[in-house]
Amino acid sequence: MKKILFFLFLSLSAFLNANEKSNKLADLLHSFGNNGEYAQMDSVYNLIIHEDHYKQDKLYALNITLDYARFLNQKGDSERANTLLTQIRENAMPLEKFPENTIAHQLQEIAAIATYEIAYGQWQNNQLPAARETAEEAINQLEQVKDSVNLAEAYNLSGVIHRRLFMLDNAISLYQKALAITEDLQNYNLAAIIVSNISILYNETGKNNEAIQISRKMFTYPQTDTLTxxxxxxxxxRLCNHAILLANNQQPVQAMDTLKLAIQKLRPEMPDGLKLLAYTQYARVSRDAGKPRQALQYYQKAMSYKSTTHNKANIANLEYLYGYMLFHDTDSLLQARNYVMKAADFARKNPSGLLPKILLTLAEIEGRRNNGQLAYQLMLEAYQANEKLNDQYYQNRLSGFEAELDLKEKDLQIAGLNGKRAEEKAAYLIRTYTIGGILILALLLLIILVISMHKRKIAFHLKQLKLEKEIKEKEMQRQLLLTDMHKKMTERYICGLEDSHNRISKELHDGVCNDLLSVEMEMKQSDNPAITTQLKQIRENLRNLSHQLATPALSNFSLYQVLKLYTDKLKSLKTPHIQCYIEESIQQIDFPADQTQEVYRILQEIISNMLKHANAQQAYITASYEDGQVNLIVEDDGKGFSADKLSNDFLQAGLGLRSVKERCDKLQGGCDITSKEGQGTVIHFWFPA
Structure with a gap:
């Protein structure tokens, strides 16, 4: 036994250690992924997939692989991520038929998140049409599993994709849906990002007032974790983005106040790129507000963070603005040319709306340097770049409009099909109702005909039913009379039996016992002690029999006391050895004396039969009280008998068992006898109390 317990302990310890190890590796995977330590993340994932827990627990394996694929998307390795995510979806779909609803829901949620991550990877790779369709599929799946958190991110991603496709109206609608969900979830950080996306989109479409209005919403959200x-x-x-919108809408004073607040909130531990952005925009707004000296000071502050900033677009913007100011407000012509040329090199590689402005500024600088030919070429390049950007913008907008029109046409086609189906369904219902009405009318006519044909027959059946009812009532009256007669006969029989027992008891005690006592006294005078002893034993047996036959005075004893006294008396018997158990709960029963006497007689009759016929060595008496019913069970290991006839007709049994049955009926209880030859007897009788 000790070895088995030790083995179980070792197995449990090994299982707990394995689970603890798996949890630690999963935590390491998340830690490295969140911190961008992707080489360590790959190593930890390779360890996890070789674990037994990963191979045995399919749900755990899917979750780990999904987390790893999401980190791969963050890393930019969308090709590997897409391969893993496709496998996750294929593996999760068959398991959705798992019988437990909780497991099926988790698998559906995993498949939906995998679909969202596939769309994210397609967007990163500029596969915009495919990304749009996959994002819509992810939105449908996330709505089915009611995953509000990921659903908000899916709407936001779909808005970004539609924006890149220049489907701007759809993009705004999707952003607004994402914003409504995040506000309900009180995820104000994500809500602020979505508000920023909407404001930028309004700004791009020339709706500057709407952009500023929606941007202000970011500052109305409750502030949590403000110290992080x-x-x-x-x-x-958020302050910098809002200030840019204000500056673009010709509100330099409000923009400067907003940027001043942003600069006050800068901390040394913040990214240098953020500091470069804030100082650049503050310098730009300062110059627009007519403060060139202050602007120059903040441009120089921004330039001090150029070498440690990773955002090349922000650096190019700074170099252009700084060079533009040096050209217009200082005598540093060569320095201005160097900065603007760097910005132009970046803008040529990454065309944007800023490229024509940079080229025109550079043309002005070359013109002042008396390099007219180069200035002309730069102006021509600026014109061509502007035309190209305009063409590209209009083509993109046209493509966006065409895509939106295609979607609306599809929606109209679907609506038309639905309308056509509705019309067909209505026509079908009309035909169905018409045919149904005709059939109902025909059926009603048939019913009327049948009713008229069977009217007499129904009347005859009613009379017959009435006669049958009268016969049943007579039969019930007869049964009641028989039951009442049987009850009275039973009471008379039991009363007569008691009177007979009392009379026989008195005769035995007063007559036979006294005669035997006289004979015993005479025999004592003779020289025969054996006969004297035998006579004395006979007299004692007859005396005990007379006491048993006599009705006991039980008016002052409870049911529990009567059972206790009787069973204690039975314990003195040597053969059979009788063991008794009486529940203490029987003491609580308030039982009438006449019914207590019936219980005593039933038990006395059962024990008497056992002593006479069973030849038992062991016997057990159990008395219990449960749910308002007293149960008495007498069990012996005697020779038993065939109880089949008793189950068919109890009245065919002997006088003893018949007396038991009638007394049980008088108590409104019942009796059950189980016996087989050679296997003992069990008698169970019960009655309400």
Whole structure:
């Protein structure tokens, strides 16, 4: 036994250690992925997939692989991520038929998140039409599993994709749906990002007032975790973005106040790129407000962070604005040319709306340097770039409109098909109702005909039913009379039996016992002690029999006391050895004396039969009280008998068992006898109390 317990302990310890190890590796995977330490993340994932827990627990394996694929998407390795995510979806779909609803829901949620991550990877690879369709599929799946958190991100991603496709109206609608969900979830960090996306989109479409109005909403959200560095970085970003919108809408004073607040919130531990952005925009707004000296000071502050900033677009923007100011407000012509040329090199590789402005500024600089030919070429390049950008913008907008029109046409086609189906369904219902009405009318006519034909027959059946009812009532009356007669006969029989027992008891005690006592006294005078002893034993047996036959005075004893006294008396018997158990709960029963006497007689009759016929060595008496019913069970290991006849007709039994049955009926209880030859007898009788 000790070895088995030790083995179980070792197995449990090994299982717990394995689970603890798996949890630690999963935590390491998340830690490395969140911190961008992708080489360590790959190593930990390779360890996890070789674990037994990963191979045995399919749900755990799917979750781990999904987390790893999401980190691969963050890393930019969308090809590997897409391969894993496709496998996850294929593996999760068959398992959705798992019988447990909780497991099926988790698998559906995993498949939906995998679909969202596939769309994210397609967007990263600029596969915009495929990304749009996959994002719509992810939205449908996430709505089915009611995953509001990921659904908001899916709407936001779909908005970004539609924006890139220049489907701007759809993009705004999707952003607004994402914003409504995030506000309900009180995820104000994501809500602020979505508000920023909407404001930028309004700004791109020339709706500057709407852009500023929606941007102000970012500052109305409740502030939580305000002491964390992430919150502070997000706050500075939001202030800078809002200031840019104000500056673009010719509100330099409000933009300067907003940027001043953003600069006050800058901390040394914040990213240098954020500081470069804030100082650049503050310098730009300062110059627009007519403060060139202040602008020059902040441009120089921004330039001090250029070498440690990773955002090349922000650096190019700074170099252009700084060079533009040096050209217009200082005598540093060569320095201005160097900065603007760097910005132009970046803008040529990454065309944007800023490229024509940069080229025109550079043309002006070359013109002042008396390099007219180069200035002309730069102006021509600026014109061509502007035309190209305009053409590209209009083509993109046209493509967006065409895509939106295609979607609307598809929606109209679907609506038309639905309308056509509705018309067909209505026509079908009309035909169905018409045919149904005709059939109902025909059926009603048939029913009327049948009723008229069977009217007499129905009347005859009613009379017959009435006669049958009268016969049943007579039969019930007869049964009641028989039952009442049987009850009275039973009471008379039991009363007569008691009177007979009392009379026989008195005769035995007063007559036979006294005669035997006289004979015993005479025999004592003779020289025969054996006969004297035998006579004395006979007299004692007859005396005990007379006491048993006599009706006991039980008026002052409870049911529990009567059972206790009787069973204690039975314990003195040597053969059979009788063991008794009486529940203490029987003491609580308030039982009438006449019914207690019936219980006593039933038990006395059963024990008497056992002593006479069973030849038992062991016997057991059990008395219990449960749910308002007293149960008495007498069990012996005697020779038993065939109880089949008793189950068919109890009245064919002997006088003893018949007396038991009638007394049980008088108590409104019942009796059950189980016996087989050679296997003992069990008698169970019960009655309400």
């Amino acid at each position: 560095i992430d919150y502070r970085i997000g706050e500075v970003n």
